[in-house]
Amino acid sequence: MKSSITACPLDCYDACGIVYDDGKLKAFKDGHTNGFLCPHINHYDAHARIEKARYKGQEISMDEALAKLKEILDANLKSETLCYRSSGNFALMQGVTEHVFAQMGTYVTEGSLCDGAGEAGIIEGRGSNKNMPLSEIAKSEVIVFWGRNPHVTSSHLLPLIKDKTVIVIDPVKTKIAKMADLHIQIKPHTDIFLAMLLYRFLHIEDSCDDAFLKEFASEHEDYYELTQTIRIKAILEDIGMTLGQIGDFLHLVVGKKTAIVCGVGMQKYRDGADVMRAIDAFAVGLGLFGKKGCGVAYLGNSKEAIKMPFDLSKAKKVSKVDTPFDEFKTVFIQGANPLSQMPDSNRVRDSIEHVENVVYFGLYENETSEIADLVIPAKTFLEKDDIRTSYSHNGMMLMHQQQESDIGISEYDLAVFLAKEYDIALKSEAEYLEHFKNHAVVKIDGSFEVEKREAIPYQEGFDTDDGEFVFLEEFEVPQKVEENEFYLITVKSPKSLNSQFYREENVYLHSALGYKEGELVKLISNVGEVELPVKLNDDLREDCVLIYSGTKGVNNLTTSKHSYEGKSAICQENFVRIEKVN
DSSP states (O other), X not given: OOOEEEEOOBSSSOOOEEEEETTEEEEOOSXXXXXXXXXXXXXXXXXXXXXXXXXXXXXEOHHHHHHHHHHHHHTSOGGGEEEEEOSSBOBGGGGHHHHHHHHHTOEEEESXXXXXXXXXXXXXXXXXXXXXXHHHHTTOSEEEEESOOHHHHOGGGGGGGTTSEEEEEOSBOOHHHHHSSEEEOOOTTOHHHHHHHHHHHHHHTTOSOHHHXXXXXXXXXXXXXXXXXXXXXXXXXXXXXXXXXXXXXXXXXXXXXXXXEEOSGGGOSTTHHHHXXXXXXXXXXXXXXXXXXXXXXXXXXXXXXXXXXXXXXXXXXXXXXXXXXXXXSEEEEESOOHHHHSSSHHHHHHHHTTOSEEEEEESSOOHHHHHOSEEEEBOOGGGSOEEXXXXXXXXXXXXXXXXXXXXXXOHHHHHHHHHHHTTOOOOOHHHHHHHHHTTEEEOTTSOEEETXXXXXXXXXXXXXXXSSOOOOSOOOOOOOOOTTOEEEEOOOOSSEETTEESOOOOEEEOGGGOOOTTOEEEEEOSSOEEEEEEEEOTTBOTTEEEOOTTOTTGGGSSOOOBOSSSSBBOTTSOEEEEEEOO
């Protein structure tokens, strides 16, 4: 068997190139992968997949499953059918099934369980969401990890930090925080205050990039006045930092090529868009945009500069955050696990129980596949052709089929079946793949890169009407925990990708709270509760409770309210109480 290059399909920042060699996955040593793969993809074949279709618990053939799918869809009005697709597989062809459902006249979803508030804030301030690519982070002198834990979520950043100054802002003393030149162990939901204070002191110390502000941010004085409404001493105490740390921070970044690398946790609040805008405003004060080795890295739009051939514009939509499943008779779920990953799991469970037919189309068993009436196994990324783009770099990676398999059906082949049955026009798979490839240019080394993406975004100014940055004009004071309440932190696990692969089973608490290792406790929020055994972790703040994303029951605790902008889940805006279980 020949070796061939493909790409990882998983939803993470890195979007790694992969060599499939004699049945094994190896790292593509050229480019940003740097010769190693994350544990998820490195042990991809160790995770049991769904191999047989089933209906009402009984195994059936794929032909029978497709016939049953048509029977189910024919039994309802299209307005009584919902297609709920996740973003867990980031290859571009994954949207073809949702496209067909949209053309059929069913409902689809909109919004985000992850990053929508931050993106909304970026667009409001800059006019577009153009990310700082990895190639520019590599040129920086200082890296600020703001709520990003690269050892878990973006390990291929780690070789880029060698010999650089590292600053970490995180309520958890992560591995990168322990290595950092400066760690600010911030209280959750105070990031907006820190960002505004940093801008204020940048101005006080006359350290702003005045030429940049004059050309691209003429309203900066008004924003400075807004930052003056913050009471410095009280806010510093609330954040959990000192005035000296503000000075240390500015000393490390002023006049240096600085990359502010943001995670998604700091924007999982109702005002998450404002948090991101405040961080961007600090970067504007430093003049970090449009320059080599400088900028703010968040989640770029993986489809930036690509005209998608799949059309959802005319489809009727419901929110992905608080989907009213009980308003539909049939729900088709692609590659998602809403019973675990959607907020307010009790509401989701009660709502989906009223659905007459739940169809699950995916690779792995989970809470949602367990309750599904019809289960249709999917093909893995090694068993089909696809194309991958990234939200952390500008590469376009071709994913050629690596192996034949009788298991499952691809998204495109399922779409072909539906298109034929419901008389919907669909191009050939080769035409769609060629359409995507036509958005790329070939670099000197032979790799593909998305055409019309800027290597250094915003060199000619921002993408607003006047080319200037739009500052915040007001902000909301976040609610604080009351006595005997704790901030809930739901971060990514090093062992799982949300509810895929090896899932955590514990709640992590600081030892000062007096609980014992392994002790069973009940966590209670305003929307639900869950019982979990305790793991002690003194890398946490004492006012925080950490439960990894994907832990069974964690979303019993999270509200299904939306962010103010971006239609995003706000999983960090939840307070919990702790009770011992007798």
